[in-house]
Amino acid sequence: MSTRIVIFEDNQTLRQSLKILLDGVPGYNVCGDYENCNDAAAIVDELNPDVVIMDIDMPETDGIEGLHIIKEKHPQTYIIMHTVFEDEDRLFECLCYGANGYILKNTSFVTLLEGIDNVLHGGAPLSPSIAKKVLQSFKATNSGKVLYNLSDRETEVLKYLVKGYSYKMIASACFISLDTVRGHIRNIYAKLHVNCGREAVAKALRDKIV
Amino acid sequence: MSTRIVIFEDNQTLRQSLKILLDGVPGYNVCGDYENCNDAAAIVDELNPDVVIMDIDMPETDGIEGLHIIKEKHPQTYIIMHTVFEDEDRLFECLCYGANGYILKNTSFVTLLEGIDNVLHGGAPLSPSIAKKVLQSFKATNSGKVLYNLSDRETEVLKYLVKGYSYKMIASACFISLDTVRGHIRNIYAKLHVNCGREAVAKALRDKIV
DNA sequence: TTTAAAATAGCATATTCATGCTATTGACAA
DNA sequence: TTGTCAATAGCATGAATATGCTATTTTAAA
Numbered sequence: 185m186s187t188r189i190v191i192f193e194d195n196q197t198l199r200q201s202l203k204i205l206l207d208g209v210p211g212y213n214v215c216g217d218y219e220n221c222n223d224a225a226a227i228v229d230e231l232n233p234d235v236v237i238m239d240i241d242m243p244e245t246d247g248i249e250g251l252h253i254i255k256e257k258h259p260q261t262y263i264i265m266h267t268v269f270e271d272e273d274r275l276f277e278c279l280c281y282g283a284n285g286y287i288l289k290n291t292s293f294v295t296l297l298e299g300i301d302n303v304l305h306g307g308a309p310l311s312p313s314i315a316k317k318v319l320q321s322f323k324a325t326n327s328g329k330v331l332y333n334l335s336d337r338e339t340e341v342l343k344y345l346v347k348g349y350s351y352k353m354i355a356s357a358c359f360i361s362l363d364t365v366r367g368h369i370r371n372i373y374a375k376l377h378v379n380c381g382r383e384a385v386a387k388a389l390r391d392k393i394v
Numbered sequence: 395m396s397t398r399i400v401i402f403e404d405n406q407t408l409r410q411s412l413k414i415l416l417d418g419v420p421g422y423n424v425c426g427d428y429e430n431c432n433d434a435a436a437i438v439d440e441l442n443p444d445v446v447i448m449d450i451d452m453p454e455t456d457g458i459e460g461l462h463i464i465k466e467k468h469p470q471t472y473i474i475m476h477t478v479f480e481d482e483d484r485l486f487e488c489l490c491y492g493a494n495g496y497i498l499k500n501t502s503f504v505t506l507l508e509g510i511d512n513v514l515h516g517g518a519p520l521s522p523s524i525a526k527k528v529l530q531s532f533k534a535t536n537s538g539k540v541l542y543n544l545s546d547r548e549t550e551v552l553k554y555l556v557k558g559y560s561y562k563m564i565a566s567a568c569f570i571s572l573d574t575v576r577g578h579i580r581n582i583y584a585k586l587h588v589n590c591g592r593e594a595v596a597k598a599l600r601d602k603i604v
Numbered sequence: 605t606t607t608a609a610a611a612t613a614g615c616a617t618a619t620t621c622a623t624g625c626t627a628t629t630g631a632c633a634a
Numbered sequence: 635t636t637g638t639c640a641a642t643a644g645c646a647t648g649a650a651t652a653t654g655c656t657a658t659t660t661t662a663a664a
Contacts, residue, residue: 335640348593350620363643370623371640379622380650383558385595545610560650573613580653581610589652590620 187304190233191217192224192250193266194242202237205293212300219243221250228254228261235300238283240267240274248277255282262303266296270311272333273377285309332375332391341368346385397514400443401427402434402460403476404452412447415503422510429453431460438464438471445510448493450477450484458487465492472513476506480521482543483587495519542585542601551578556595 189206191214193199203214215231218224220242228236236254240247251263264285265278278286284303287296288311299309334342337358344354351369355362369381378384399416401424403409413424425441428434430452438446446464450457461473474495475488488496494513497506498521509519544552547568554564561579565572579591588594 337641345592346596348588348590348596350590352620360641361643363645364641366622367642367644369621373622378558380558380560381592381621382555382595385592386556386558386599389596389599547611562650570611571613573615574611576652577612577614579651583652591651 186211186213187235187300188231188233189214189235189237189300190227190231191237192219192221192242192247193217193237193239194219195239202296206237206297206300209297221245221247221253224250224253225257228258232258233261235303236261236263237266237296237300238263240265240269240278248274248281251278251283252281264296264299264303264309273375287311334372334375338368338372338375341365342372342384342388345369345372345381346388396421396423397445397510398441398443399424399445399447399510400437400441401447402429402431402452402457403427403447403449404429405449412506416447416507416510419507431455431457431463434460434463435467438468442468443471445513446471446473447476447506447510448473450475450479450488458484458491461488461493462491474506474509474513474519483585497521544582544585548578548582548585551575552582552594552598555579555582555591556598 189212191199191202191206193202196219199217199219203217206212207214215233216227218227221238222245224245238247238251242250245253247265247267251265254261254263259282262284263282264287265283266287266289267274268289269275270288275286285299285308287299287309291311295309295311302309340358341354344357349357351362351365355365358365369384372384373379376384376387378387399422401409401412401416403412406429409427409429413427416422417424425443426437428437431448432455434455448457448461452460455463457475457477461475464471464473469492472494473492474497475493476497476499477484478499479485480498485496495509495518497509497519501521505519505521512519550568551564554567559567561572561575565575568575579594582594583589586594586597588597
């Protein structure tokens with residue numbers, strides 16, 4: 185029985201190449217390839233693949249959403265992220281959603297092959313720079329703060345936000361300008377993936393950041 | 395051994411009257427009287443009274459703060475609130491902080507005397523209208539919501555605030571106008587004693603209102 | 605049946621917030 | 635020693651928020 189693989193990748197050339205190459209590997213069978221994750225749930229329901237190769241940046245439903253959708257219903261399906269992105273935000277989001285591997289596109293085809301083999305044996309293939317980021321996060325702290333890694337100043341500002349301070353009050357309390365406060369809050373929002381103060385406060389309290 | 399009483403009351407005339415009257419009662423000894431709660435912690439540490447008669451509206455550190463301060467370190471000290479306020483906000487705040495009695499100033503001196511005797515025997519003297527409010531609250535719900543008693547609609551709106559919805563989004567979600575949303579939020583702020591959304595969210599989460 | 609409270613809605617206005625940019629400095633790492 | 639990141643700061647602008655009023659309708663309690 186061969187290993188069933190599904191590919192989600194919007195670049196048609198790359199998608200075709202991957203399909204042909206993986207199909208050429210004995211024991212592997214690419215049973216589906218798609219340019220986005222619009223129907224990810226239905227596709228996985230029907231094809232029931234062993235491994236999913238998942239790009240992130242795709243039109244309409246992207247790879248992170250796809251990962252989320254698939255893992256919700258099929259946690260046993262191995263999903264390897266295959267992307268050019270190596271920012272911590274996307275990386276951590278994928279890992280939180282249960283991605284089984286994270287391989288950068290700037291690596292060789294062999295690396296991807298090894299990665300697939302790796303997950304099938306219970307491993308977690310990570311490109312070197314990715315692995316490093318993951319380890320750095322875990323060494324820093326083991327809970328809470330790691331996820332968002334706010335700077336000291338940002339954490340301080342966030343505490344004031346939770347206390348209901350206005351930007352002006354925060355500026356006074358921190359002895360910095362109003363614009364700097366704005367800057368910090370802008371960054372906090374980005375790191376917490378929120379876009380208003382109330383949401384930030386809710387996240388801060390729920391995740392015990394403050 | 396006489397019962398040691400401390401009085402916190404900013405109206406000097408009333409304070410002196412109370413002191414003289416209580417000192418005239420056999421077995422009672424007013425060992426201190428103050429016009430605010432600025433040094434409440436130190437005072438109670440030193441005098442170690444059995445009963446504290448506590449006004450609420452006082453300059454600088456008020457009676458609710460004083461109650462809080464004293465009960466933190468001396469939970470066994472009986473504290474009887476003695477005030478003109480009968481709004482639920484202050485009342486419930488005092489009861490939550492562990493006040494042992496709540497006697498309105500529009501009652502006779504004898505009532506206060508009975509109240510002191512009452513707490514010394516493990517009772518909880520409450521003026522009639524106060525007792526009524528307390529019972530009403532407990533019949534309504536037994537925990538949480540009672541504290542602020544938000545209406546159903548207000549609770550609903552608060553949930554959306556916590557989720558970071560804008561007023562417009564809340565209006566859509568509830569099928570009501572933007573101005574009505576404003577109205578509800580205005581009321582929520584008043585009930586929670588806050589004046590911005592972030593503070594409301596913090597309170598909602600901490601007090602598990604939502 | 606009069607009162608009270610909740611839900612609705614409106615209007616006006618000043619403040620605050622969110623977010624788009626850019627830019628400088630110091631510190632620490634590659 | 636070049637680069638990255640945190641912290642600082644500025645400017646501009648539209649959207650959102652906070653808060654001052656009033657007012658109607660419905661429902662529940664006194």
